[in-house]
């Protein structure tokens with residue numbers, strides 16, 4: 281008798297967790313993890329932090345050791361899955377192999393959104409999603425060179441901090457009126473703006489990039505205002521797009537991500553999906569959300585593994601995130617969408633630790649905690665359990 285085979289497409293945070301969780305849930309059949317990055321699944325968050333700053337090696341970033349996969353009898357294939365034939369249960373791979381599956385999981389993640397401006401394809405213009413991307417950036421990131429970062433989101437700001445550590449001159453160009461505009465309150469944006477300026481980063485908000493020019497390499501970034509910013513290298517961090525083409529081509533429902541239910545099932549209940557490629561209707565927020573975070577990829581993968589094993593787990597955890605810049609550890613509990621009030625504990629115009637609590641109709645929705653791990657832990661609990669809060673107590677909150 282041949283045992284059933286589970287195939288997971290995409291070997292990163294979600295894919296790696298899914299393989300481990302399948303064994304934990306009692307899956308005794310074959311497990312094949314197909315990934316196109318030619319590396320053992322590795323942690324992506326350090327790419328813009330310790331790895332870019334040269335403080336860690338790729339081996340140190342491995343999510344699990346090669347021995348783990350051997351011991352758990354998990355086969356890793358280095359290939360791109362090109363098509364899915366749902367009627368026969370087969371995948372075609374870039375290597376020419378056709379692979380049969382009994383259970384299928386899509387963990388295809390996301391890719392950087394490309395800059396559409398003329399000159400964006402010049403040598404010396406980089407994106408930052410993979411270890412291979414960082415290796416290219418590191419070759420160019422020599423102390424004293426001028427780096428221009430397009431995008432003042434988390435990736436852009438983390439990259440700015442790492443490049444300052446390496447001794448580069450750094451300019452961040454943000455099209456919006458403030459950095460982190462999409463994700464934080466003005467007070468938090470102003471805090472990060474201040475810190476980066478104090479660390480020597482030239483932050484330019486309201487800066488619309490019109491064209492990149494150069495010869496054999498990029499040499500300058502020209503803004504809509506006509507101003508020219510000299511550049512030895514340019515790093516683009518303007519968001520990501522989910523890798524959904526494979527799912528769409530096989531007829532699965534896609535809506536800014538592969539649509540999944542509470543059990544991580546796609547519109548074909550025999551196929552699950554998890555991680556950055558998946559969009560999930562979160563009852564608490566009353567809408568479909570595609571989260572881009574390691575904790576969420578991990579949780580969805582655990583639920584997907586349980587579903588494959590015929591068990592009933594639900595995606596329910598509170599979203600949370602983190603970002604490291606210089607000596608600052610930002611931890612975010614919950615999603616702040618729809619907040620109508622912020623309460624601050626600490627002084628973001630002066631300190632290097634504070635918490636910004638986001639409230640809606642007096643209920644705590646989310647908290648951005650900077651160097652305040654205790655506030656983060658207690659906020660997670662209060663938000664998850666929807667406990668009542670006292671504004672005065674919030675203002676006095678402290679990690680001490």
Ligand code: FAD
Nearest residue numbers: 290292293294324325360361388389390555556572573574
């Ligand atoms: P991904 O990590 O995108 O992996 C998907 C994998 O699937 C890729 O290897 C891709 O090549 C592969 N793939 C796609 N299609 C195919 C195919 N057809 N065949 C074979 N393989 C395929 N999150 C946090 O929570 N905290 C942080 O501090 C943080 N920092 C980050 C810093 C950087 C620089 C980046 C890039 C991301 C950061 N994130 C952070 C986000 C986090 O890394 C992602 O949420 C996480 O990687 C999602 O995991 P995933 O497995 O869903 O997808």
